[in-house]
Amino acid sequence: MNITDKDIKLIRSKELTVEKVLSQIETFKNEIPFVALRSAASLDNGILKFSEHYQSELTKLYESRSADLNTTKFVPASGAATRMFKELFKFLDNYEYQKESLNSYTNHEKANAIRLFLIGLEKFPFYDIVMQKVKSSYPNFTSLSEGRQLHIFVEMMLKEKGLNFGAYPKGLLPFHKYTNSISTSFEEHLFEAAGYNKNIKGDSKLHFTISKEHLDAFKDEFERIKKKVEAETNTNFIITYSFQKSETDTIAVDENNEPFRKEDGSLLFRPGGHGALIENLNDLDSDIIYIKNIDNVVVRKYQDEVSGYKKVLAGKLIEIQDESFRILNAIDKKAPTEAELKDIKKFLVEQLNVRLPLDFDKFSENYKLEFLKESLDRPIRVCGMVINEGEPGGGPFWVKKENGRLVLQIIETPQINSEDNRQQDILKSATHFNPVDLVCGVRDYKGIKFNLLDFVDPDAGFITTKSLNGEVLKALELPGLWNGAMANWISVFVEVPLTTFNPVKTVNDLLKSAHQVKLFS
Numbered sequence: 001m002n003i004t005d006k007d008i009k010l011i012r013s014k015e016l017t018v019e020k021v022l023s024q025i026e027t028f029k030n031e032i033p034f035v036a037l038r039s040a041a042s043l044d045n046g047i048l049k050f051s052e053h054y055q056s057e058l059t060k061l062y063e064s065r066s067a068d069l070n071t072t073k074f075v076p077a078s079g080a081a082t083r084m085f086k087e088l089f090k091f092l093d094n095y096e097y098q099k100e101s102l103n104s105y106t107n108h109e110k111a112n113a114i115r116l117f118l119i120g121l122e123k124f125p126f127y128d129i130v131m132q133k134v135k136s137s138y139p140n141f142t143s144l145s146e147g148r149q150l151h152i153f154v155e156m157m158l159k160e161k162g163l164n165f166g167a168y169p170k171g172l173l174p175f176h177k178y179t180n181s182i183s184t185s186f187e188e189h190l191f192e193a194a195g196y197n198k199n200i201k202g203d204s205k206l207h208f209t210i211s212k213e214h215l216d217a218f219k220d221e222f223e224r225i226k227k228k229v230e231a232e233t234n235t236n237f238i239i240t241y242s243f244q245k246s247e248t249d250t251i252a253v254d255e256n257n258e259p260f261r262k263e264d265g266s267l268l269f270r271p272g273g274h275g276a277l278i279e280n281l282n283d284l285d286s287d288i289i290y291i292k293n294i295d296n297v298v299v300r301k302y303q304d305e306v307s308g309y310k311k312v313l314a315g316k317l318i319e320i321q322d323e324s325f326r327i328l329n330a331i332d333k334k335a336p337t338e339a340e341l342k343d344i345k346k347f348l349v350e351q352l353n354v355r356l357p358l359d360f361d362k363f364s365e366n367y368k369l370e371f372l373k374e375s376l377d378r379p380i381r382v383c384g385m386v387i388n389e390g391e392p393g394g395g396p397f398w399v400k401k402e403n404g405r406l407v408l409q410i411i412e413t414p415q416i417n418s419e420d421n422r423q424q425d426i427l428k429s430a431t432h433f434n435p436v437d438l439v440c441g442v443r444d445y446k447g448i449k450f451n452l453l454d455f456v457d458p459d460a461g462f463i464t465t466k467s468l469n470g471e472v473l474k475a476l477e478l479p480g481l482w483n484g485a486m487a488n489w490i491s492v493f494v495e496v497p498l499t500t501f502n503p504v505k506t507v508n509d510l511l512k513s514a515h516q517v518k519l520f521s
Contacts, residue, residue, distance in 0.1 A: 007267055014269060015247040024250055024476055028257045032462055034417040038406055040430040041396035041493060046353055046408050047385055047432055049495045050312065058315030059308065065318055067200035072286040073193045076277055076481070077171040077186070077208045077218075077294035078244060084173075084295075084507055085166050087113035088154050095151060102147035113508060118150060120511040125177035126165070130157045137162075169214045171294040172221055175510065178299075178517055185504070186218065187225050188297035194233035195307030196314070197290060205238045208294075209280050212243045242283065248276030250476040252466070260473045268468065275461065275478035278485040282452040284442075288314060291438040291482070295504040298514045302499060309384065309496050313439040317382045320492060323347060324376045325445035331369055344372060352376075352490050353408040379450045379489045383410065383482070384437035384496035388430050394483060395430040396493050408491050410434045410482050414462040432493075435501035436482060440489075452485075460484020 003018060011021055041047050050058070082089075091114050095105050106115040121127060134156050135141055141149060156162035165173060171186040189206065198204045210218055222239055230237060249269040252260040260268045281289065290310065298306060327344055330336065336344060348354040354375050357363075363371065385396055394412040401407055417423050443449050460479035465472060479485045502514035509515065 006265075010267055010269075013246075014249055015245075016249070021251050025253060025257065025259065027461075027476060028253045028463060028474055032459060034420070034423070035397075035409070035411055035415045035460075036400040037411070037416060037423050037426040038398045038400045040426055040432075041385075041398060041408060042431050043495065046396060046398060047493045047495055048316075050316075055312045058319065059311045060315075061318055062196075062311045062315035066196075066198075066314075069199070069287045070205075070285075071197050071199070071288045071290070072205045072207055072284055073189070073197045073290045073292070074281060074284065075171075075189055075206060075208045075292060075294050076274055077169065078211045078214075079170045079294065080211075081168045081170045081173055082166055084170060084504065085158055086506070088117065088158060088507065089166065092151065092154055092158070095147070097145065097147035097151050100147070102145070102150060105147070113506065116508050116511070120508070121153075123511055123516060124507070125174040125182050125510065126157065126163075129174065129182070130163060133162055169210060169217070170504070171208070171210070172214070172217055175297065175504065176299050176515055176517065181228075184221060185294055185297045186221055187229060188300075188303075189292070189294070190225075190229050190235075190237055191233060191300055192297065192303050192306060193237075193290075194229075194235040195303060196310040198235055202234060202236050203238055204235045205240070205286070207240045207242065207280075207284060209242050209244065209277050215241060215243075242280045244271055244276050245279050248272040248279060248478060250478065252468075252473045252475050255472055255474070257474070260468070260471075263469070268473065270466075270475050273461075273477035273480065275480045275483070275485045277481050278452055278456060278479075281440075281481070285449060287441070287443060288317065289440045289442060290314075291436065291440060293436045293503065296435065296437075296502060298499075298502050299517050301517070302514060305497075306500050309500050310437075310439070313382045313384055313437070313494060313496070316492065316494060317380060317439045317441050320351060320380055320382070320490070321441050323351070324380070324490075328373060328376055328445040331373055335365060335369060341368070348372070348375060352492065354490075355406045357405065376490075377444055379452060379455055379486070380441040380492070381482075381486055381489050382439045382492045382494060384435060384500060385432040385493045386435050386496060386498050386501045388433040389498070391433055394434045394480075396432055396434065397426070397430070407487075408493065409487060410491075412462070412480055412483055414464065414477075415460065415483070432495065433501075434482065435496075435503075437496060437500060438482060455486065455488040457484040457487035460487050 008018060011018055043049050105111055106118060130153055134152055138152055158166035172184050174182045175185045175188060176183045193204045193206055208218065218241060250272045252268040252270050254260050262268050345356060349356065388395065394410050397409060397411045398406050399409045399411065416427055442452065456479055458479065460483055461477050464475050464477060466475050467473065502512065504510055
C-alpha cells in the first residue's frame with residue numbers, strides 16, 4: 001500500500017494509526033476464519049428456563065437490592081429508518097401510476113409488502129400526520145386515482161419535500177398511536193425503563209448511542225415529552241448520548257484487497273458496525289447495564305410484562321455475582337478444600353456454562369486456582385433468548401475454540417461458513433434466537449469496573465461485500481457488540497417469552513399487536 005501524506009492526514013483525523021490501518025488490510029488478505037459450531041444451545045444444553053416460583057424469587061432479590069444499585073439502560077439508536085422503508089422506496093421507483101392500476105401492481109407476488117401496507121394504512125401511527133400534509137399540498141387529492149393517491153402518500157411520508165421519514169433516525173419515528181398522543185420508540189424506552197431501571201430517588205438513567213447529526217433532534221424530542229413522561233411515571237429521567245467513535249471506523253478495500261479509493265482519490269473508511277459500541281459501553285460507570293435495541297418496544301399495556309422479565313434477568317445476574325464474588329474472595333483468603341472445589345466446579349458447569357478441561361483434576365493446585373479465578377473474574381451478561389421463529393439474526397451456539405474447549409456464544413449468520421453443510425445443519429437446528437435483551441454486570445469482585453476492551457475476541461469480526469457507485473468493495477465489521485465484543489464474558493442464557501421481542505424491522509411490523517393500542521376498531 002502506497003501511503004500518501006493526504007492518507008496519513010485522513011487517518012490521523014480519525015484518531016487512527018497507519019499501523020492499525022495496515023493491520024486491517026492484512027485482515028482482509030488473510031481473511032477471518034469462520035466459527036466452528038459444535039451444536040446449537042438448547043433448553044437441555046446451555047439455555048435455562050425458570051419456573052414461576054423461581055422467577056418470583058429472582059424478582060424479589062432484584063427489588064431488594066435495586067435501591068442501592070447504579071443502573072443504566074443502554075440503547076443503540078443510531079440506525080436510520082431507510083431500511084425500514086425499503087419496500088416503499090422500491091414502490092416509488094417502480095410503480096408507474098399513469099400506466100398501471102394499483103390493483104394490478106399489488107396483485108404481483110413481489111408486491112406483498114405494499115399490499116399489506118395498503119390494507120393496514122389507517123392503522124399506522126403516522127397516517128393522520130401524513131394525510132394532513134398530503135391534503136395541504138394536493139387540494140384535489142380525493143379526486144385522484146387510488147394508485148396516484150398511494151404514490152403521493154408514500155412520497156410525502158418519505159421524501160424531503162414532505163415529512164422526510166426516510167431520513168429519520170428510527171428512534172424518532174411515530175411508533176404508537178394512543179388516544180391523545182403519538183409516541184416514538186425513544187419515548188417508549190423511557191416509559192419501559194421506569195418499570196425496572198429506577199433508583200430510590202426516582203432517577204432513571206438512559207444512554208442512547210446516536211448519529212451526531214441527530215443529537216439536536218433527540219434533545220428536542222426529550223424536551224417535548226419530558227414533563228408528561230416524568231409525571232406519568234413519577235420518574236426523573238437522566239438522558240445521555242454518545243456517538244460511534246471515529247477511531248472504530250475500518251478501511252474498505254477493493255476485490256484485490258487494495259485500499260478502496262473514492263473518486264477524489266481519498267481512502268474510504270466505513271463505520272465498524274455495532275461492535276464499535278463496546279467503546280461507548282465501556283465508558284459507562286454503572287453496576288448493572290441493560291441493553292436493548294431502539295426498535296424493540298411495545299405499547300404500554302404490555303410493558304409490565306416486559307419489565308417483569310427484566311427484573312428476573314437482573315435478579316439472576318445478582319445471584320450469579322453473589323456466588324462468583326463469594327468464591328473469588330474465598331480463594332483470595334485460602335485454598336478451597338476438595339469438597340469446596342467440587343461445589344465450585346459444579347457452579348461453573350451448571351450455572352455459568354463453563355466447560356472444564358478434561359485433565360482439570362490433574363492440574364497442580366496453583367494452576368487449578370488460577371484457572372478458577374480466571375474463569376470467574378470476568379464481566380457477566382445474562383441474556384434473554386426467545387423461541388426461534390425464523391427471524392434473521394444471531395442465536396446461541398456452542399463453539400469449539402482453537403484450544404479445543406467448548407464455549408457458549410451468540411453467533412451471527414455471517415460468522416458461519418455458508419458452504420459447509422454440517423455447519424449449516426447446526427445453524428438450522430437452532431431452537432432459540434437472540435433478541436438483544438441483555439443485563440450486564442461490569443464490576444469485579446472488588447467493586448472495580450472492568451475494562452471491557454480486554455474481553456473482546458478480535459478474531460470474531462467478519463468481512464462483507466458492498467458497493468459504491470457501482471464498484472464492488474469489501475468492508476470489515478468489528479466483532480459485534482453481543483457477539484465477539486462480549487465473547488470472553490461469562491454468558492448465561494435464559495428463555496424469555498416472545499412477548500418481550502417486538503422489533504420493527506419493516507414498516508409493516510407496526511401493524512403487529514404489540515404496536516397497536518386498539519386491536520379491533
